[in-house]
Amino acid sequence: MDNGAESYRRFCNDGDESGLAEIIRDYKDGLIFYLNSFVGNIHTAEELTEDTFVILGTRKPKYKEKSSFKTWLYTIGRNAAIDYLRRISRHAEISLEEYGEIISDKENLELSYIKEERKITVHRALAKLKPEYRQVLWLIYFEGFSNKEAAVVMKKTVHGIETLVYRARRALKIQLEAEGFVYEEL
Amino acid sequence: MKNYNEMTNDVFRRIDEYNAKQKQKKKLAVRTAAALVCVCLAVLAGIGIRQGGLLSTKPKSKAETEGNILPSESKSEYPNLALLSFSQWQCEENVVWGSGTPTKGKIPAEAVGEAGKAVITSELKSALSSGGKNTVYAVMVDFTPTASKSLLIEGKTAAELKEEIKALTAQGKNSEAKEIAQKINDAAQSSYFEQIKKFRAEFASMGLGVYHEEYGCTIDNCIFYTFATREQIENFECAPDEAFIFSSAVRLK
Numbered sequence: 042m043d044n045g046a047e048s049y050r051r052f053c054n055d056g057d058e059s060g061l062a063e064i065i066r067d068y069k070d071g072l073i074f075y076l077n078s079f080v081g082n083i084h085t086a087e088e089l090t091e092d093t094f095v096i097l098g099t100r101k102p103k104y105k106e107k108s109s110f111k112t113w114l115y116t117i118g119r120n121a122a123i124d125y126l127r128r129i130s131r132h133a134e135i136s137l138e139e140y141g142e143i144i145s146d147k148e149n150l151e152l153s154y155i156k157e158e159r160k161i162t163v164h165r166a167l168a169k170l171k172p173e174y175r176q177v178l179w180l181i182y183f184e185g186f187s188n189k190e191a192a193v194v195m196k197k198t199v200h201g202i203e204t205l206v207y208r209a210r211r212a213l214k215i216q217l218e219a220e221g222f223v224y225e226e227l
Numbered sequence: 228m229k230n231y232n233e234m235t236n237d238v239f240r241r242i243d244e245y246n247a248k249q250k251q252k253k254k255l256a257v258r259t260a261a262a263l264v265c266v267c268l269a270v271l272a273g274i275g276i277r278q279g280g281l282l283s284t285k286p287k288s289k290a291e292t293e294g295n296i297l298p299s300e301s302k303s304e305y306p307n308l309a310l311l312s313f314s315q316w317q318c319e320e321n322v323v324w325g326s327g328t329p330t331k332g333k334i335p336a337e338a339v340g341e342a343g344k345a346v347i348t349s350e351l352k353s354a355l356s357s358g359g360k361n362t363v364y365a366v367m368v369d370f371t372p373t374a375s376k377s378l379l380i381e382g383k384t385a386a387e388l389k390e391e392i393k394a395l396t397a398q399g400k401n402s403e404a405k406e407i408a409q410k411i412n413d414a415a416q417s418s419y420f421e422q423i424k425k426f427r428a429e430f431a432s433m434g435l436g437v438y439h440e441e442y443g444c445t446i447d448n449c450i451f452y453t454f455a456t457r458e459q460i461e462n463f464e465c466a467p468d469e470a471f472i473f474s475s476a477v478r479l480k
Contacts, residue, residue, distance in 0.1 A: 062235050069234055083228070091234055091241075098242035 046110040053101050065094050068111065071184055072118050078167065078175035079122040089125055093118040112190045119194055166216045174209035181206060313438040316365065316454050317478060323354050324365045325475025343467040347460065348474040355457045363454050367476035371449045373469045380414045419444045423451060433459060452476050
């Protein structure tokens with residue numbers, strides 16, 4: 042499986058729009074969750090995901106196959122999120138009504154994308170961790186990235202990622218224990 | 228939250244909008260660049276024409292294109308005749324010059340200076356009658372009669388001294404005559420530029436330039452040049468103490 046590289050090539054070289062549609066279909070939900078771990082708002086993450094696909098369709102950045110297509114795509118998404126955070130205050134207030142909607146949307150997406158109940162519990166616990174811990178744990182445990190791939194996406198060294206994963210796991214364990222949940226695999 | 232179809236539609240709609248906007252921007256940039264290029268070319272052409280001297284050249288008349296040497300009858304291209312330098316006048320094609328070899332101030336035999344009057348030689352008169360209203364003539368202005376009367380050497384005028392020279396020559400006293408002639412020449416030489424300065428102001432008030440030789444003037448050769456239309460030559464007003472002889476100037480080679 043080429044993870045979307047062939048679809049992207051068809052879109053860029055042949056102007057085949059179905060190529061981009063396939064990328065959206067395959068990566069939409071995962072990218073939303075990853076960017077949610079970044080910005081802490083599922084609606085903003087959704088907008089940023091859409092922005093990421095629009096960047097692919099307008100600027101058509103060149104995929105040089107130095108990493109997997111997914112790693113490359115998540116890096117573009119991460120950069121879009123960093124740009125967004127630079128522009129917008131992270132402490133923007135949201136209304137209670139909007140907050141309820143966010144929770145509901147997030148739950149629906151969790152059910153469709155993560156599926157497993159215990160993973161959903163872990164994912165909710167992630168929300169209470171530091172953004173950096175959330176990101177690295179999401180990439181490695183939910184998206185199946187290797188340390189090297191996560192290092193590329195997060196623009197860190199592999200050793201830096203290993204340290205971050207160790208600390209993030211410890212923080213997650215404490216969080217889950219505090220909530221009365223014992224997760225043996227951690 | 229958007230489903231797959233909604234997001235796909237939104238992404239493609241935004242891509243289309245972006246492409247349309249880019250196209251519009253490109254169009255605008257091309258238009259702006261084209262307009263700027265046109266303006267730049269016009270400015271460059273303007274500068275080129277100005278520096279190339281095309282603007283100062285009188286357009287050729289019908290008569291000239293048909294081989295007739297008569298100058299143009301069209302509107303004068305020289306609103307102020309004093310603006311051009313002598314060398315520029317030398318290059319002007321439509322100026323009427325005298326024929327023959329350059330005389331550099333030799334007074335024509337027929338012309339005799341008269342106080343308060345500008346005498347026009349017959350050659351210039353005939354040239355004036357054949358030219359148009361706006362034709363410009365190269366005129367050699369001889370002011371020897373003025374200089375002879377105004378120049379005072381040891382209490383005597385140059386004219387009086389010239390009479391003495393004549394008498395001495397008749398008596399065979401050539402060396403004494405020569406000595407007096409030298410005195411007149413020296414005095415004329417030293418006062419030449421002062422007089423030119425005075426004439427320049429006088430001629431400028433009539434819109435005419437005064438162009439003179441570097442060598443100054445001698446006992447019977449005090450001249451300068453001017454460029455004037457028929458009307459200016461014919462209506463020239465001389466001061467009561469001045470006497471000029473206007474003749475056709477020959478173009479210097």
